[in-house]
Amino acid sequence: MSDLFDSPGATQEPPASRPLADRLRPAKLSEVIGQDHLLGPDGPLGTMLSAGQLSSLVLWGPPGVGKTTIARLLADETDLHFVQISAIFTGVPDLRKVFEAARLRRRNGQGTLLFVDEIHRFNKAQQDGFLPHMEDGTIVLVGATTENPSFELNAALLSRAQVLVLNRLDGAALEALLARAEAELGLSLPLTEDARAALLAMADGDGRALLNLVEQIAAWGARTPIDTDVLRTRLTQRAAQYDKSGEAHYNLISALHKSVRGSDPDAALYWLSRMLKGGEDPRFLARRITRMAVEDIGLADPQAQGICLEAWQVYERLGSPEGELALAQAVVYLALAPKSNAGYAGFKAAMAAAARTGSEPPPKHILNAPTSMMKDQGYGAGYQYDHDAEDGFSGQNYFPDGMKRGLYYFPVERGFERELKRRLDYFVKLRARREGEGK
Template identity: 65%
Template sequence: MAESLFEAAGVDGGGTRPLADRLRPESLADVVGQEHLTGPEGPIGRMAAQGRLGSVVLWGPPGTGKTTIARLLARSVDLEFVQLSAVFSGVADLRKAFEEARQRRRDGRGTLLFVDEIHRFNRAQQDGFLPVVEDGTIVLIGATTENPSFELNPALLSRCQVLVLRRHDDASLERLLDRAEAVEGQSLPVTEDGRLALKAMADGDGRYLLNLAEELYRIAPPEPLDPAGLAESLQRRAPLYDKAQESHYNLISALHKSLRGSDADAALYWMARMLAGGEDPLYIARRLVRFASEDVGLADPEALHQTLAAKDAYDFLGSPEGELALAQAAIYLATAPKSNAAYKAFGAASRSARATGSLNPPMHILNAPTKMMKQLGYGDGYAYDHDTAEGFSGRNYFPDGMARERFYNPVERGFEREIAKRLAYWDRLRREKTREDGDG
């Protein structure tokens, strides 16, 4: 029978070890929740079956099995497993690991170097991996909770396959709890609702779930705990949310797209997630104001007033009362008619402005505050729109020599329907007046 990871490492396999350690998988088939990678058709499963490993970056949330998978990969192809943490290691540690790997290679044995939190290494340190990865001195397995596209050097990324580990879902968390109960020989001391609450507390982190379960076994309450009892007995951690990192951008993107998709309930959920994670409510308010102009626009001009009023209300009331004003604004935006016509119009106008350079306005719309400017033709022929029967002169306001362009195209939704009618009316008048001027 093959020895366990703990026997191989010379570690006592008794019950004094943490529950998460006792349940650590001993084969890739035992890894829970990452079957898309570790299964027979997954990239990790194929590497292990073929006995050939390439360098890999494992990207995923905490507690999803990155370290375990790296250990099992090393075992599967008989490589020496060496582990470093970018939090605690420096250049000297890397040099030592590389030199030891070179010596092993001379002795006929390969090295799998597992670097936890690899994104914590700076650019120069990351570049240090390039030669030893390229010449095969090491197989690099990097683990990160941050988006590798933002945190890792392109040169290093190009030499590694990025594999994405999934956050544990309810089914995989349940499998972990079943294993915990099997190894402990007893059911968890929680009610059915308490079990659901326990999984919610884990927030997709399998290791944290097992730590919670171990704490419950240690407490050994006289009666199964319901959600309220769990809240009293266990300290729940804050949601996984870092205002300076990718989760911040993921959640604001989810909020923005839920609003754009007119899903008020989803928008409220993502806003609540951000607030629960400690996001600055005024940052959310700024995003709501932006959305009002970018995605609602003139389909409902009131949207901008609503979001600015929500910002002022939060300034006035503070938290938590002011958060209700933000929620009200979010509901208003989600249920408002949508148009990005103004957003697109300004983008098109900006591109045209860059393309046409420094064309002057036509002379007839320039002011002539001096006699010399009048003599030069400034303001000559200007038609005062209010003096016309329609309040519309139909004159050209684009630069001379530049063809008239249409940037703004209102949609057939909300208030922009009325705007479209006005534009069509003015277009007709402009054509008529142009013909009259030509006939004259």
């Protein structure tokens, strides 16, 4: 029954009838493109193979970068029987059969490399099911995932497997793959130089996607060079990789936030556009953009928060795509606004102080005394009404008695906070004078 999960048998299709991606599948690890950091002599896989010792692995990377191919070739290099399953189509009964077949193989002197595609789709109990078979050597597990393993895989499984990160294919790797494809097809694609560059961009780091596009272009049988406009008219742009609940979601919002904080409106607009193109909810972006105004601009530009709220409201009125322009304008404003996290840092410091001294009562002189009993206990006694002071400032203590005066807000010399710093310094001097007069 385990043969259902094994690699294909001896039946071979004629080469020309097989997809180009299958025909160009590397026959040895040295032919894998774009992953030299793993497969080179000093890389983790190169080192393991040199030592003749392959441990369980999790291959983490985007689609079309060679995860399945590497797993298959690792089995060849180490004389392990290759078994491939997908977490999408495999249930617990199927796993039991796979493990039993691996045990029989082991008794006959052959190990098993079990390749699990989309391993992150297994639940916790299913993932736990691999552990005893990994520990006793029944299988060498090689899992493949496009999701961050630290979010999606059990700590117990991760502790028994080394996580290797595969890179998306860069321009040089895609160009090398394109050259291989042209050699296999026995032709040079009839593309202008700009169209050739556009083709590589359309693949978006995915080698399999590139080869599928190459097959389409070759099938046109064009006799004159195809320019960029014709290419984009005939081909559908590959959708960008974006998971609204996965790592890309958090990576791109981080990139947007840091671009705003770094006062780079162009980068901020780019990351905003990447998220919108990926299908992100504009309301999520409106909320996060407003958060940026509060956290990173603060009182250095008090208008920033209002502009974000207005942009949010405009989006609610107009919807997509028209309302997205309001969000873009808010992002540009934030990127160019003076920056200060003084209010944010001050609030965090005050919250920490409140946690430490959470039971301390306010000083009695600032407590109201609505009853005679409270007046008898000293509530409100000695309170100085600031408006009665000549300069509108009494300088009294407003912290709990016995607590050292806290200093939390330190405005910066930028934007409107420069004026707030001037006011704060003024009150610091007045307070020191009042304290001197009271001695």
